[in-house]
Amino acid sequence: MGFFTDTSVCIGCKACEVACKEWNMIPEDGLNFTGMSYDNSEGLSADTWRHVAFIEQRLPLGEQETSGARPASAGGGGAPVDLGMPSFDLPGAQTGEAERGDFRWLMSSDVCKHCTHAACLDVCPTGSLFRTEYGTVVVQEDICNGCGYCVPACPYGVIDKREDDGRVWKCTLCYDRLGDGLEPACAKACPTDSIQFGDLDELRERAAGRVERLHEEGITSARLYGDDPDDGVGGAGAFFLLLDEPEVYGLPPDPVVTTRDLPDIWKHAGVAALTLLAGLTATFVRRRG
Amino acid sequence: MSTSDVTKQGMRGARPGREALTGSKRVRRRRGDRHAMVPEAEFRSYYGKPVLNQVPWAATDIAGYLFLGGLAGASSVLAAGAELTGRPDLARAMKVGALGAISGSVVALVHDLGRPARFVNMLRVCKPSSPMSMGSWLLAGYGPLAGAAAATSVTGLFPRLGTAATLGAGLVGPAVASYTAPLICDTAVPSWHEGYRQMPFVFVGSGAAAAGGLGMLAAPVGQAGPARRAAVLGAGLELAATELMERRMGMVAEPYRTGRAGALMRAAKTLTAAGAVGGALLGGRSRLASALSGAALIAGSACTRFGVFHAGVQSAADPKYTVVPQRERVRESGLISDQPKVPKAREASEPAAG
Numbered sequence: 001m002g003f004f005t006d007t008s009v010c011i012g013c014k015a016c017e018v019a020c021k022e023w024n025m026i027p028e029d030g031l032n033f034t035g036m037s038y039d040n041s042e043g044l045s046a047d048t049w050r051h052v053a054f055i056e057q058r059l060p061l062g063e064q065e066t067s068g069a070r071p072a073s074a075g076g077g078g079a080p081v082d083l084g085m086p087s088f089d090l091p092g093a094q095t096g097e098a099e100r101g102d103f104r105w106l107m108s109s110d111v112c113k114h115c116t117h118a119a120c121l122d123v124c125p126t127g128s129l130f131r132t133e134y135g136t137v138v139v140q141e142d143i144c145n146g147c148g149y150c151v152p153a154c155p156y157g158v159i160d161k162r163e164d165d166g167r168v169w170k171c172t173l174c175y176d177r178l179g180d181g182l183e184p185a186c187a188k189a190c191p192t193d194s195i196q197f198g199d200l201d202e203l204r205e206r207a208a209g210r211v212e213r214l215h216e217e218g219i220t221s222a223r224l225y226g227d228d229p230d231d232g233v234g235g236a237g238a239f240f241l242l243l244d245e246p247e248v249y250g251l252p253p254d255p256v257v258t259t260r261d262l263p264d265i266w267k268h269a270g271v272a273a274l275t276l277l278a279g280l281t282a283t284f285v286r287r288r289g
Numbered sequence: 290m291s292t293s294d295v296t297k298q299g300m301r302g303a304r305p306g307r308e309a310l311t312g313s314k315r316v317r318r319r320r321g322d323r324h325a326m327v328p329e330a331e332f333r334s335y336y337g338k339p340v341l342n343q344v345p346w347a348a349t350d351i352a353g354y355l356f357l358g359g360l361a362g363a364s365s366v367l368a369a370g371a372e373l374t375g376r377p378d379l380a381r382a383m384k385v386g387a388l389g390a391i392s393g394s395v396v397a398l399v400h401d402l403g404r405p406a407r408f409v410n411m412l413r414v415c416k417p418s419s420p421m422s423m424g425s426w427l428l429a430g431y432g433p434l435a436g437a438a439a440a441t442s443v444t445g446l447f448p449r450l451g452t453a454a455t456l457g458a459g460l461v462g463p464a465v466a467s468y469t470a471p472l473i474c475d476t477a478v479p480s481w482h483e484g485y486r487q488m489p490f491v492f493v494g495s496g497a498a499a500a501g502g503l504g505m506l507a508a509p510v511g512q513a514g515p516a517r518r519a520a521v522l523g524a525g526l527e528l529a530a531t532e533l534m535e536r537r538m539g540m541v542a543e544p545y546r547t548g549r550a551g552a553l554m555r556a557a558k559t560l561t562a563a564g565a566v567g568g569a570l571l572g573g574r575s576r577l578a579s580a581l582s583g584a585a586l587i588a589g590s591a592c593t594r595f596g597v598f599h600a601g602v603q604s605a606a607d608p609k610y611t612v613v614p615q616r617e618r619v620r621e622s623g624l625i626s627d628q629p630k631v632p633k634a635r636e637a638s639e640p641a642a643g
Contacts, residue, residue, distance in 0.1 A: 036336040043338055053335060123475060125422035127414040145407035148345035149421050152476040152605060161345040166403040247612045250335030254615040258477045259418050265471045265485045266417075272470065272489030273463035276497060277366060279526070283518035284370040 001134040001178065002237035003187065003195060004203040005109050006210060007249075008222060010194040012052055012107035017041060019189030020050040023174065027162075043250060044110060046162035049171040050186045053249050055106040108249050109195055111186070112137070112158045112171035113226060114237025117257040120150035120159050120170075135200075136173040136237055144168055155233070155255035173237070200237065207241060219243070225251065232256030332616075334608040341477055341605045350401035352598035354394045355469045356591045359496025360503065361390035362466030365435060367500050367519060369459025371512070372452060379516060381442045382507035383500065384455060387462070388439035391432055420471040431465050434458040466496040473601060479611055480604035481597075483541045487534035491597070494530055495590045497523025498561055502586025505568055505579045513579060517572045520586050524565035527593065528558060541610050544603035545596070553596030560589030 020026065029047035034040050039054040114136045121129040121137050128143040129150060139159075146166035150159050159170040174184035182188070187197035196203060204227050214222040221243045226236035232255050246253050334340070368383035399405050411425035434457045441451025470492045474485035481488070497519050504516025531554070535542040544550050564585030571578035604610040 036338075039336075043335075043342075045342070055335065119477065122416075122418040123421065125414070125416065125419045125425060126410040127416070128410070143410060143413070145410035146402050147407075147411070147421060148401075149419070149476075151342050152344045152478045152481075152601075154342065155477040157340050157342040160342045245333060247340070247608070247616070248333050248335065250338055250340060250608075252340050252611055252615055254619045255477075258475055258482060261482070261485060262418060262420075262471070262475055265420075265474050268486050269467045269471045269489040272493045273467040275490065275526070276363060276463040276466055276493040277460075279522050280363065280366040280370060280497060280500075280515075280519055283367075283515040283522065284374050 001136065001173070001198065002114060002200045002203060002239070003111060003173070003184070003197055004207050004239055004241070005111070006194050006196065006207070006241045007106065007108035008210075008214060008219070008241055008243055009192045010052070010107040010109055011192055012038075012054055012105070013191060014041075014052045015189040015191060016050045016109050016186035016195055017048065017052055019185040020171075023177070023185035024049065024172070026169075044112070044156075044158045044160070044170075046160040046169040049111065049169075051110045053106075053108045053110060055108070055244070055248055057104050057106065057244075057248075059104045106243055106248070108240065108242065109186070109190075110249070110251070111238050112173070113156055113233065113239075114171075114173060115257065116229065116234030116237070117260070118233070119153040119155060119258040122257070122259040122262075123149050123153040125149060132175055134173070134175075134178055136175065136178075138172045138175050139168060139170060141167060141169070153258045155252055155258060157250075200235075204239070207239065210241060214241075232260070332609055332613050334612060337608065339606050340608045340611040343605055344476075344478065344602050346401055346598075348595060348598055348602075350397045352595040353591075354397040354401075355473070355492070355598065356495075356499070356594040357390040357394035357397065358469050359466045359492055359590065359594070360499040360587070361387045361394065361435065362431075362462040362464070363493070363496035363500035363519070363523070364390065364503060365431075365438070365455075365458040365462035365465075367504055367516060368438065369456050369462075370515060372455050374515075376508075376512040376515070379504055379508040379512040380455070383504060383516075384435070384439040384442045384458075386500070386503045386507065387435045387458065391428070391435050391465070395428060395432065420468060420475050424468050424472055427461065427464055427468055431458060431461045434461060463493065467493050473597070476601075477611075478601040478605045479541045479614065480538070480544045481601040483538045483614075484534045487530045487537065488597075490530035491527055491534060491593065494523045494525070494527030495561075495593045498527055498565065498586045499523075499590035501568070502564060502583035502590070504583070505572055506583030506587070510573060510576055510579050513572065516583075517568045517579075520582070521565045521569050524561045524586065524589075527561060527590075531558075531593070539614070541604060541614060544600040544607075544610070548599070548603055550596050550599035550603055553592045553599060557589050557592035557596055560585045560592060562589075564589055 026047050026049065029041070029045060032040060034042055037054045037056055039052065041048050041051050044051045118137045121131060125147060126143055126145050128140045128145070129137060130140065132138050144167040146161065146168070148161045148168065150168055151161055159168050161168050177184055183197045187195045196206070207224055207227060211222050211224055223242055224239060225242050225246050226239035229235035234257070242249060364383045364387035368380050368387060371380035371383060399408050402408060411422065412429065414422060415426060416422040434454045437454035438451060438458050441447050441454065467489045470489035473481045474488050476482060501516045501520025501523055505513050505520060508516060535545055545554050564582045567578060567585065568582035572582050
């Protein structure tokens with residue numbers, strides 16, 4: 001089971017962030033203004049399991065491509081319809097389209113990827129992280145000893161250590177709700193169905209259809225991220241439809257499970273250990289001989 | 290495509306002209322060749338925020354742990370050698386040093402965990418996929434051996450048991466000195482992971498240099514010969530492996546040369562080289578020179594571990610070190626081009642626009 005997050009319909013309402021906090025009783029993580037954008041939760045952390053990124057881009061309005069996302073059958077080809085509401089003029093309406101600012105917003109709700117090859121789970125020295133019957137990755141909080149090894153091991157920067165209790169926390173994909181036949185809180189709260197929950201194979205099929213549809217509408221920048229079961233993490237349990245490169249959303253372009261090189265790492269360490277033993281032995285042998 | 294950005298450092302790049310017309314054919318053409326206009330090397334990120342979460346370890350705890358583990362492991366090997374070749378003073382110094390260092394490293398580890406009881410959770414499982422799990426079991430085996438070796442050496446009780454423990458610790462010692470390299474390299478931190486081939490050699494070299502330094506500092510000049518040779522050997526290995534590692538890493542080696550990590554690595558090189566040369570030339574003649582060289586070697590080894598630690602922290606803090614190498618890898622593999630995916634749909638949409 002997993003998530004498909006279709007960022008092309010995300011409106012940045014952050015309902016998922018709030019629903020996640022409410023359901024999982026996650027402590028407040030600072031009411032601060034970052035000054036970098038309207039995004040004040042910055043990224044995933046021990047106390048932010050869903051994070052909505054706000055990407056402001058200086059792109060011409062023509063590239064916003066929102067009109068293309070409307071179904072052709074709706075008619076009008078995306079032209080604005082006057083609803084007769086009292087309003088101010090649109091910015092730049094007096095001066096013409098060319099004078100309007102180049103600007104677009106991309107919004108994307110990020111979450112733990114629940115990797116098929118999960119580095120956090122691999123490196124956990126206590127067995128606190130485990131794979132559930134739903135194929136998701138969950139931390140057992142009573143066993144986590146706060147060593148923090150999973151934090152630098154995660155290639156996505158998801159799992160994090162909570163300052164005051166010293167243990168690590170991350171999205172559980174609402175393990176408790178799944179057991180009761182409920183969908184995760186974030187997916188439940190999403191008003192635009194940007195976050196979809198379900199069987200991964202079915203979601204991948206749906207996502208591929210959505211990308212095809214967007215391409216047909218001329219939105220060629222749409223691409224899937226994390227959907228490939230042959231990628232560096234064996235396919236993510238949470239994948240995304242993005243409208244720009246992954247790094248623009250704060251995602252790594254080509255994440256690889258950190259333990260992929262581990263056999264090679266152990267081999268090099270073994271040779272180094274033998275080198276040390278042989279070298280130090282030689283310091284004595286030479287004297288005798 | 291964004292050509293200008295307001296950053297903390299002010300305005301970057303130039304504002305694009307206003308020739309773009311909404312919905313016109315010219316917009317599409319502009320988008321078509323926009324990749325030609327943007328320099329390939331331009332690196333994008335989410336407001337410069339790191340991709341990875343920061344290493345949650347305290348430098349004094351974990352860098353200290355890396356240093357003390359190396360010192361202890363290599364000291365035990367020297368202690369075993371000294372025991373077998375009849376150098377009792379050197380052997381005692383190395384055994385006590387190994388016990389002190391390994392005790393310090395366990396204290397550092399437990400301090401980082403927060404509560405001593407949490408260490409017990411480490412022994413719930415035995416996972417080769419987790420270097421920290423392997424390390425915990427290594428410590429659980431090595432610690433008592435090093436303790437028994439030092440205790441019997443100081444008190445003179447149970448000499449046979451002491452010899453067995455000394456040899457045992459000497460055999461496990463190299464693993465204790467080297468496993469900390471997999472510990473930090475088996476992470477997504479670019480400046481650690483990329484160096485996984487050379488890092489174990491940097492660490493065992495550094496451990497040998499520190500142990501040799503300890504021997505020169507604590508044992509009489511007459512018995513410290515192997516310690517001096519160990520120091521020279523270790524220092525040479527450490528310096529060579531560090532150099533090779535930085536060359537092989539490419540841009541990810543930058544953190545080893547900048548900021549706090551750069552300063553520490555430079556200090557490490559100077560101290561280690563000075564200690565090794567001083568020890569080799571003067572260590573055999575003067576007790577003072579021997580002690581000074583030994584101290585320099587120990588300090589150099591500590592600087593290496595702190596430098597490596599901070600280089601990792603610096604590389605995780607800057608998204609550049611995560612994104613740029615991965616982007617290059619993607620480009621080389623040709624799996625995902627910089628152009629949007631599925632050009633077929635793009636072609637289909639072009640005639641409609643034209």
